[in-house]
Amino acid sequence: MSWIRKFTGSQGALEWAGVEPEAYDDLDVQGVSVRWLIGRHPETANFALRYFEIQPGSKTSLDRHVHDHGVFVLRGRGQVLLGREVREIGFGDAVYVSSYEIHQFTCRGDEPLGFLCAMPAPGRAES
Amino acid sequence: MSWIRKFTGSQGALEWAGVEPEAYDDLDVQGVSVRWLIGRHPETANFALRYFEIQPGSKTSLDRHVHDHGVFVLRGRGQVLLGREVREIGFGDAVYVSSYEIHQFTCRGDEPLGFLCAMPAPGRAES
Numbered sequence: 001m002s003w004i005r006k007f008t009g010s011q012g013a014l015e016w017a018g019v020e021p022e023a024y025d026d027l028d029v030q031g032v033s034v035r036w037l038i039g040r041h042p043e044t045a046n047f048a049l050r051y052f053e054i055q056p057g058s059k060t061s062l063d064r065h066v067h068d069h070g071v072f073v074l075r076g077r078g079q080v081l082l083g084r085e086v087r088e089i090g091f092g093d094a095v096y097v098s099s100y101e102i103h104q105f106t107c108r109g110d111e112p113l114g115f116l117c118a119m120p121a122p123g124r125a126e127s
Numbered sequence: 128m129s130w131i132r133k134f135t136g137s138q139g140a141l142e143w144a145g146v147e148p149e150a151y152d153d154l155d156v157q158g159v160s161v162r163w164l165i166g167r168h169p170e171t172a173n174f175a176l177r178y179f180e181i182q183p184g185s186k187t188s189l190d191r192h193v194h195d196h197g198v199f200v201l202r203g204r205g206q207v208l209l210g211r212e213v214r215e216i217g218f219g220d221a222v223y224v225s226s227y228e229i230h231q232f233t234c235r236g237d238e239p240l241g242f243l244c245a246m247p248a249p250g251r252a253e254s
């Protein structure tokens with residue numbers, strides 16, 4: 001079944017009907033929230049689409065895993081670590097994080113860094 | 128290998144370094160362009176991320192196929208046909224188009240309708 005997650009926020013406060021922000025699942029990380037737009041629950045989607053928001057001064061954990069990511073920045077500015085390289089990112093930049101690449105996203109500046117993250121649906125990463 | 132597609136445009140003219148707009152592959156459809164941000168060429172990504180832009184008065188073809196889509200509206204306003212239902216869409220709305228759902232996107236108003244479209248990488252739709 002198809003459906004729409006209606007946007008209910010503004011460009012400075014992104015929110016969607018029926019989507020609650022969740023804490024990032026690494027307890028050592030503060031100031032990072034995740035909103036599942038597609039792929040969270042009973043849908044049989046072949047991929048997931050999530051919105052991450054990182055508060056000023058915060059960053060995601062240093063990650064490395066089998067599933068690849070596609071990231072699209074919607075707001076704010078920051079940096080991404082890809083392997084040994086650090087790159088600046090801002091609105092509209094698309095980042096491809098390949099399988100098993102070390103990566104970490106950091107917010108820079110006074111505004112939260114917000115980005116969409118597409119990945120294979122949980123459990124399908126090896127396909 | 129990981130990489131970044133740097134955004135080089137503005138919010139009114141979305142462009143990325145090294146990404147050319149391509150015509151939609153249905154010859155009967157005018158006024159629709161596609162930019163492949165992830166998944167076009169040698170990458171082994173498990174999904175594709177594309178940016179579609181539909182000019183005022185235009186629409187995508189009436190489509191129905193095995194692979195599911197995740198759509199995220201970045202600019203403009205329009206309508207999406209999902210099965211027999213027509214819904215209004217605008218900035219921030221996320222649309223999940225399930226496998227074999229009939230769908231069509233139409234631009235409404237004076238501004239192009241632009242959206243990201245995530246899907247399983249070509250050839251992996253059945254996974």
